[in-house]
Amino acid sequence: MEKSFKEALANRRSFYALTGSSPVPDKEIEDIIVFAANNVPSAFNSQTTRMVLLLGENHKALWNIVKETLKKIVPEQAYSKTEQKIDNSFASGYGTVLFFEDGTTIKKLETEFPLYKDNLKNWSQQTSGMHQLVVWTMLENAGFGVSLQHYNPLIDEEVRKKWNLPADWVLIGQMPFGKPLDVPRKKELQPIEKRVKIFK
Numbered sequence: 724m725e726k727s728f729k730e731a732l733a734n735r736r737s738f739y740a741l742t743g744s745s746p747v748p749d750k751e752i753e754d755i756i757v758f759a760a761n762n763v764p765s766a767f768n769s770q771t772t773r774m775v776l777l778l779g780e781n782h783k784a785l786w787n788i789v790k791e792t793l794k795k796i797v798p799e800q801a802y803s804k805t806e807q808k809i810d811n812s813f814a815s816g817y818g819t820v821l822f823f824e825d826g827t828t829i830k831k832l833e834t835e836f837p838l839y840k841d842n843l844k845n846w847s848q849q850t851s852g853m854h855q856l857v858v859w860t861m862l863e864n865a866g867f868g869v870s871l872q873h874y875n876p877l878i879d880e881e882v883r884k885k886w887n888l889p890a891d892w893v894l895i896g897q898m899p900f901g902k903p904l905d906v907p908r909k910k911e912l913q914p915i916e917k918r919v920k921i922f923k
């Protein structure tokens with residue numbers, strides 16, 4: 724049974740132990756990505772967010788790129804721990820969603836709206852964040868365990884080359900997902916009085 728919007732948000736967590744199986748058909752995953760692309764707001768309706776869904780061998784190829792990239796810069800004695808984390812937490816999943824922002828669209832907006840030029844990159848990041856939250860929550864609601872990773876900008880060039888993506892797409896985050904193996908830790912919350920002020 725589908726959760727309500729509030730329930731889905733409250734239950735969203737980071738899962739780090741994943742299997743390569745899916746509780747839903749691929750079409751349902753694709754529909755989630757398309758739904759987010761069509762319904763998440765953006766400044767001036769600019770629609771700057773770009774998403775790439777990687778399944779099967781494409782998903783594995785991404786995490787091989789991450790490992791090969793890190794192998795060149797992580798000290799040898801520490802690399803095996805890094806490799807194990809990637810293999811068991813991200814590469815072991817069913818797929819990955821890549822989130823990008825389109826640099827060309829942002830530059831065009833800067834020309835069209837010079838008054839807001841200093842804000843447009845921030846607004847673009849906000850749009851990306853909203854896409855990430857919507858996709859994350861909907862994937863978890865579909866039965867997946869999900870997390871959000873940031874191996875950019877280290878892997879950007881190889882990722883664009885591998886999937887022939889435009890040079891002006893800026894990688895923001897990587898979202899691996901799969902059937903969860905564990906139960907996430909209880910979320911610790913700071914006192915609400917420190918984070919929310921209400922004036923009547």
